[in-house]
Amino acid sequence: MNNKNPTVGETLVKWFRYFGQDQSRVSWVERFRSSFGAFLGLLCTVLFGQFVGGFVGVDEWFMASLGASSLLIFVLPSSPMAQPWAVIGGNVLSAIVGVTCNHLFDNPVLALPVAASTAILGMFLLRCLHPPAAAVALIAVMGHTLSYRYAFFPVMIDSVILCAVAALYNSFTGKPYPTKPSIEVTPIAKSEVDKNAELNARLNAILDEYHEVLDVDHAELVKIIKLASKPKEK
Template sequence: MAKFSFKYLAKHSAFYFGGDQPAVSWVERLRCVGGAFLGLMLVLTIAKSLGELSGIGEWLMASLGASALLVFALPGSPMAQPWAVIAGNTLSAVIGISCFHVIDEPLLALPMAGALSILGMFILRCLHPPAAAVALIVVLGHIGHYRYALFPVLVDSVLLVLAGAVYSNLTGKLYPNRPPK
């Protein structure tokens, strides 16, 4: 019979408590956090100003923070690349709005919006996990106008990618990235 000590249990259960996460230096953590702060501040300031100029009250895409995590903390990820961020978010907004219009029952519209957005991202090769949330947010928020897919979703996504590209390249990280061949 194997001996189960605390050390043995801690070692074998570490996976369930983040033990599979790579070690990240404090310099890199601060680089990522600083970029996310500056990038989000820039995007939100510009989007709010554009919203005020155009008289549009909706200027924030709620899943922008999740997109910022990918763009600033994982700039090498295929899911953080410009096409994934911009097309994934925009497509998911369109799908969510369509589900909101076509399906009256929220308990059916929500999973349908999420599932169809994932299918659409697979088809267009623009997988971006926060985008699936965009589809759900649209249905939950009763957003029924397709303009929302353009502003704030498309505009916020483009601004975030641009901020990510400038910041990452200024701080020594290449972004966007091409996948290795």
């Protein structure tokens, strides 16, 4: 019986996994593609925001949460939380909530959690969940922002510019953005249609019982399941 003691490296790896170190491996090409896309998107957003801010005489022309938004948009362009409606709608809604909380509460100890939680609930209702948007509400409260103009500029304008750059860059580098349902251009046998309908029905039933938000598009999930169930070619 072999009772080989684990090495220090193996022990560290084992303990490190308890912190969720289970992200998928990504090629260096994709790492550089995503990172450069984030650089390009933020550069264009900063330059445009600075120009508009100087033109209209507004000092606050950029929000730090766009750094997190750029990660989602360029690293996970197919994620439902990275789509333009999620980015723009989530950010604008959260900005409005943050400004409103400044008007309603004098104490930031109460205003901060109310702003973030209300923004999250609102994003659920409008189907525009975007994690960095919760920070927009907090930024508005911490900055004591009282003007609803903030939701239009810089929040909405900057979000639109970032999404526009992402649409051009991601599509040019082989990552369609925004994502849209695939359209079949070839005839499909009736048996295949029935099989797809059954798969979708089963997947929807499972997701209804799952009771958690999945950061993956429904169409992408179906595609992955189909690929995994395909017989391996010899």
